Amino acid sequence: MSDTPFGFGVPPEEPEDGDEGKNKGGQGGNQGPANPFGFGPGAGGDNPFAAMFGSMNPNDLGAAFQQLGQMLSYEGGPVNWDMAKDIARQTVAQGTADGTKDASVGPAETAAVQEALRLADLWLDGATSLPSGASTAVAWSRAEWVEATLPVWKELVDPVAERVGAAMGGVLPEEMQAMAGPLLGMMRSMGGAMFGQQIGQAVGVLAGEVVGSTDIGLPLGPAGKAALLPLNVAALGKDLGIDKNEVRLYLALREAAHQRLFVHVPWLRSHLFGAVEGYARGIKVDTSKLEDVVGQFDPQSPEQLQEALQQGMFQPEDTPEQKAALARLETALALVEGWVDAVVHEAAKTRLTSADALRETLRRRRASGGPAEQTFATLIGLELRPRRLRDASRLWASLTDARGVDGRDALWEHPDMLPTATDLDDPDGFVHREQLDFSELDKMLGEAADQNRPKKDDPDEGDSEK
Incomplete structure (x- = not known):
């Protein structure tokens, strides 16, 4: 895991002799000072704000300072999401490292994606008891993926970023906070900009590599909207x-x-996002570093805050509660991915000649710390241990053999029925151990069904309203 959970960029390098006027981003034009505001690398050459500020020649300085003023006047939450979206869109527009540029999705690609998702749903009918969950099938460009997923990134990142804002307000003695109010307000605004910069850059890079809306095992897109990105699939x-x-x-x-x-598992989204928030509550800020920054902060040198953030200001607390939150989140994500892996394999193995090869490719992509995991770890400070995915997939496959498709999928009726982290260590033991009383499980399912049955099915319900 990275020592900097939010992945803030490395400090900008000093320009070499003779390089002051060059544009390292390769876009041509007069570049001026390589990094006048000291922000980290990203879109727009060495500095993501270069794309925002322009080439920094004298004619652009007014716009540059206007942008800086907007950053300092930001009064929203812990992350400047307007800035994040702008930088993500700029990163997407620049294209990926192999030179592939984003493009609008044409009618033929849209039709191919819609047909693939229609056929996929048909095949899945025989591999799971859960009915289709996609009311819409869409083909997204990378820019459309950014727009569609930013609201969920906000849910994921804000709880952790909030820790910084709270820490900034508490590093000074109470009697000094009123005097330092304007300074702390400026630092919060700059902090929001820093987060917005880094998150926007990360999301923009990820948009060039994801293939759908669920690559990290979380529902990043709107509910019921199945999506693929044709450019990234290719x-x-x-x-x-x-x-x-x-x-x-x-x-x-x-x-x-x-x-x-x-x-069709209505509690799952809140369970996953609640686990993220629970983990975020255990993130602590190194207040000694923050106190140094507050005491020495120079409004003309905002890079001081950037450097402090990238030096590992955030660390998870080594407490039983934090360890439990981390295990809960890792286990939940592994169970989601393992179930999908097992169900898809069952649906594809007799229909696609390349099913085994594609399964192993995607497993290795995840196990090697692929782009989705890396970005998730960067923004949340969490790494999903790859071995959990294989363990969870094997557990779901074993449950299918022992209980059938209906019995396996019935475990999603309630979070208390799901396997635990200990069960993932011994999948076969979870399936076969004697104390797993399936009659009790069936009783719980019956009670859950009774509770969820619409009131209109109750013959006495109508009489009570008369």
Whole structure:
């Protein structure tokens, strides 16, 4: 895990002799000072704000200071999400490292994605008892993915970023806080800008690599909207030597399976996001570092705050509560991904000749700390241990053999029924151990069904209202 949970960039390098007027981003034009405000690297050459401020020649200085003023006047939450969106869109517009540029999705690509998702849902009907969860099938460009997922990134990141804002207000003695109010307000505004910069950059990079709306095992898009990104699907399959239609269909199976789970397990979303928030509450801020920054903060040198943030100001507390929150989140994410892996494999293994190869490719992509995991770890300070995914997949497959599809999927009726982190250490033991009383499980399911049955089914309900 990175020592900087929010992934703040490394300090800008000093320009070499003779390089002061060069644009390292390769976009041409007069660049002026390489990094006048001291922000970290990103879109727009060495400085993501360069793209926002322009080439920094004299004609652009007015606009640059106007932008700086807007940053300092920000009074919203812990993250400047307007800035995050702008930088994410700029990062997407620049294209990926291989030179691939974003483009609008054409009618033929949209039709191919919709057909793949339709067929995927048909195949999944025989692999899970959960009905289709996708009311809409869409093909997104990278920019559309950014727009659609930012509201969920806000839910994920704000609880952790809030820790910084709270810490900034508490580092000074109470009698000094009134005097230092304007300074602390400026630092909060700058902090919001720093978070917005880094999150926008990370989301923009991730938009160039994800293939759908559920790559990190969380519902990033709107409920019931299954989505694929044709440009990224093609990039993933380019070097695999597998027919592009099979690649698209396999990824459609994964997207559609995620949608079934998130739509028809109503408590799952709040369970996952509650686990993220619970973990965030255990993040502490190194107040000694923050006190140094507050005491020495120079409004003309905002890079001081940037440097403090990137030096590991955030650390998870080593407490039983924090460890439990981390285990809860890791286990929940692993169970989601393991279930999807097992269900998709069952649906694809007799229909796609490349099913095994695609399954292993995606497993390795996750296990090697692929882009989704890395970005999640960067923004939340959390790493999902790859071995949990294979353990969870094996557990769900074993449950299918022992209980059938209906018995396996019935465990999603309530969070207390799900396997624990200890069970993932011994999947076969969870399935076969004698103390797992399935008659008690059936009783719990019956009680849950009675509680969830609409009141109109109660013959006495209508009489009570007369």
